[in-house]
Amino acid sequence: MFGTAAMREVFSDDAFLAGCVExxxxxxxxxxxxxxxxxGAAEAITHATNSLASGRETLDLARLKRETETVGxxxxxxxxxxxxxxxxxxxxxxxxxxxQDIMDTAAVLQIRGGLRVIEEDLIAVRSHLAELARKxxxxxxxxAPISSMLxx
Numbered sequence: 673m674f675g676t677a678a679m680r681e682v683f684s685d686d687a688f689l690a691g692c693v694e695x696x697x698x699x700x701x702x703x704x705x706x707x708x709x710x711x712g713a714a715e716a717i718t719h720a721t722n723s724l725a726s727g728r729e730t731l732d733l734a735r736l737k738r739e740t741e742t743v744g745x746x747x748x749x750x751x752x753x754x755x756x757x758x759x760x761x762x763x764x765x766x767x768x769x770x771x772q773d774i775m776d777t778a779a780v781l782q783i784r785g786g787l788r789v790i791e792e793d794l795i796a797v798r799s800h801l802a803e804l805a806r807k808x809x810x811x812x813x814x815x816a817p818i819s820s821m822l823x824x
Contacts (some may be wrong), residue, residue, distance in 0.1 A: 676793075682785040689731070690801030691778030692750055697721040699769055709764040720754060729757055747771040 681687060697718055704714030730752050739749030748771070755762025766774070805818040 674690035676789070678789045678792075679786060683782055687782060687785070688778055689736075689750065690725075691744070691781040692747065692774050693724060693754065694781065695777045696751065696754060696765055696769075700764060700767070700773075703764075704769055705808035707735055709767055710761075713764040713787050716763055717754070717758045719792075720759075720762075723757065724754075745771055745775070747774050750795050 692797050700709060700714040700717040703709045704720045720729070724731065731750070731820075736746060736753065739752070740746045743749060747766070751766045755765050758765060
C-alpha cells in the first residue's frame with residue numbers, strides 16, 4: 673500500500689521464495705566445494721533450481737500454501753518440492769541448515785534489493801534537484817539580502 677511498484681516487487685511472496693531457492697542453491701554449492709555433500713548433488717540441485725528460474729519448471733504454489741499453513745513456515749514445503757525436482761540429489765538439500773538460516777538470508781536478499789531501489793530513487797532525485805538548482809540558480813528570493821546574492 674505504501675511503496676512503489678518496484679519496492680512491492682522486491683518484497684513480494686514470489687521474491688521471497690526466489691530468495692529461499694537462491695539460498696538453498698548457494699548452500700549446496702558451498703557445501704560441495706567443502707566436500708560436505710557430493711559435487712554431483714550440488715550440480716543436480718543447481719540444475720533443478722535453474723529450471724525454476726528459467727520457467728522450465730514451476731512450484732506448485734497451491735500445495736506450497738496448503739503445506740505452509742499446516743507447518744507454519746514455507747521452508748519445509750519448499751524444500752520438499754525442490755528435492756522432488758532434484759531427484760536423488762534432493763536428499764542433500766537444506767543439509768545442516770535451519771529454517772531460520774534460510775528465511776533470514778532470503779530476507780537479507782530482499783533488503784539488499786530494496787536498498788538498490790532506494791539508491792536508484794535517490795540518484796534520480798539528486799539528478800532532478802541538481803537540474804532545478806542549475807535552472808534557478810540566478811532566481812532572486814524574496815527577503816534575501818542583495819549582499820548574499822553578490823557573495824557567490
